[in-house]
Amino acid sequence: MKNRSLISIDDFTKEEYFSVLDAAEQFERKPVQNILDGKVVATLFFEPSTRTRLSFESAVNYLGGKVIGFSDASSSSVKKGESLKDTILTVCNYSDLIVLRHPREGSARYASEVGTVPIVNAGDGANQHPTQCLLDLYSIRKTQGKLDNLDIAFVGDLKYGRTVHSLVIAMTNFNCRFHLVSPPELKLPSSVKMHIKEKNLEYYQYTDLSEVIPMADIIYMTRIQKERFSDPIDYEKVKNAYILNRSLLGNTKPNMKILHPLPRVNEINEDVDDLPQAYYFQQALNGLYVRQAILKIILGL
Amino acid sequence: MEQDKKPVKEFVVSAIENGTVIDHIPAQSVFQVIHILNLDKYGNQILFGTNLDSNKYGKKGIIKVTNKYFKPVEINKIALVAPTATLIIIKDFRVIEKKKVEIPDTIETFVQCVNPNCITNHEDVPTKFKVLDKVDSRLKCTYCEKITEKKNMTFR
Ligand SMILES: [Zn+2]
Numbered sequence: 240m241k242n243r244s245l246i247s248i249d250d251f252t253k254e255e256y257f258s259v260l261d262a263a264e265q266f267e268r269k270p271v272q273n274i275l276d277g278k279v280v281a282t283l284f285f286e287p288s289t290r291t292r293l294s295f296e297s298a299v300n301y302l303g304g305k306v307i308g309f310s311d312a313s314s315s316s317v318k319k320g321e322s323l324k325d326t327i328l329t330v331c332n333y334s335d336l337i338v339l340r341h342p343r344e345g346s347a348r349y350a351s352e353v354g355t356v357p358i359v360n361a362g363d364g365a366n367q368h369p370t371q372c373l374l375d376l377y378s379i380r381k382t383q384g385k386l387d388n389l390d391i392a393f394v395g396d397l398k399y400g401r402t403v404h405s406l407v408i409a410m411t412n413f414n415c416r417f418h419l420v421s422p423p424e425l426k427l428p429s430s431v432k433m434h435i436k437e438k439n440l441e442y443y444q445y446t447d448l449s450e451v452i453p454m455a456d457i458i459y460m461t462r463i464q465k466e467r468f469s470d471p472i473d474y475e476k477v478k479n480a481y482i483l484n485r486s487l488l489g490n491t492k493p494n495m496k497i498l499h500p501l502p503r504v505n506e507i508n509e510d511v512d513d514l515p516q517a518y519y520f521q522q523a524l525n526g527l528y529v530r531q532a533i534l535k536i537i538l539g540l
Numbered sequence: 541m542e543q544d545k546k547p548v549k550e551f552v553v554s555a556i557e558n559g560t561v562i563d564h565i566p567a568q569s570v571f572q573v574i575h576i577l578n579l580d581k582y583g584n585q586i587l588f589g590t591n592l593d594s595n596k597y598g599k600k601g602i603i604k605v606t607n608k609y610f611k612p613v614e615i616n617k618i619a620l621v622a623p624t625a626t627l628i629i630i631k632d633f634r635v636i637e638k639k640k641v642e643i644p645d646t647i648e649t650f651v652q653c654v655n656p657n658c659i660t661n662h663e664d665v666p667t668k669f670k671v672l673d674k675v676d677s678r679l680k681c682t683y684c685e686k687i688t689e690k691k692n693m694t695f696r
Binding site: 343345346364 | 660681
């Protein structure tokens, strides 16, 4: 993986996922290491994503590297009409690796073709966000001790949720059962279900959240956005049906953990935060270790 | 019945001296083939017919282009919209070569990605696709990873 860009979760083999997760474990034990001394990482965020950017920048800083970049296209030369290619070629002169967030799908792949340093995709439109997927895998492996033979429930907006699509596809590499809970308007697209079918794995679809809670090892929550509904009445009908609260969680498996890519709005009630099943803040912290691992591996350190 | 078919048959075999015959085009794709090859702007003689009876494919179309031999990139275009097509190369009224068109494994530059938010539709980036299905012409964009299907395919 040295000097290779990380663009799409499908670019890597199962073994390569494991090498990232294993390295992330090392960083969880010892997050401060001076291995990026003298290295410069550029974080180019053509649209704001504070959470992802801070996680990457924190990863670089704990490893002793320096960060350059911008957090929003309006403050950069892009606003003056510079092409993505020119921006990438320029920044390649000043950095050892580029972390790229861009609103257009395919931008990261294109950047990796024109650039001379490795690119890490931190989200290209609705397409890919592989470091999110890897931190989800890390969180599942860490809490369950394994990635295979699990019952995973995905809840909420399964139609538009990029993180859900990537994680479902990644988990088809392991022998899992998929429990898909969503309003009928927001079901998992058939292009993603195709991956499950290709591996001959089981999936079940539900509209009622309470049904899956007792059988799940992982409940992966997502937010349902009002804009996704053409008819506001349809939104009103479902908006409270996919909210986790303490009273729903009386009968879960002992190992069950709740994940959420964050930020949450109201889909997990705050009365859940103190329960042992709540894992979403630790999950975000795991993002730091996973990103440290990715930097280390790609830079060949 | 035989009598009725005759004028059609004559048209089908009516010879050109030099050029290319594109035969076995799915009937509904004839105008698309003319369009993607820019034949509507071609100066020499072109004969075409559609909804002709074909033993193999039901209804078919045929295009005869005089004094024209297609380049590989043009043949790729034909293959995408008319995967059943056969090219017949004619010189001095004689068939020199007959070949079936074939869709390559990758398609570059001339197909537009169907995704309006794809980087190739916003910056000066040549398109690139992996061919997932050669019969139904399903193309996966190398950049945005979305699939462009035959029914919504447009050309650059
Ligand atoms: Zn595309």
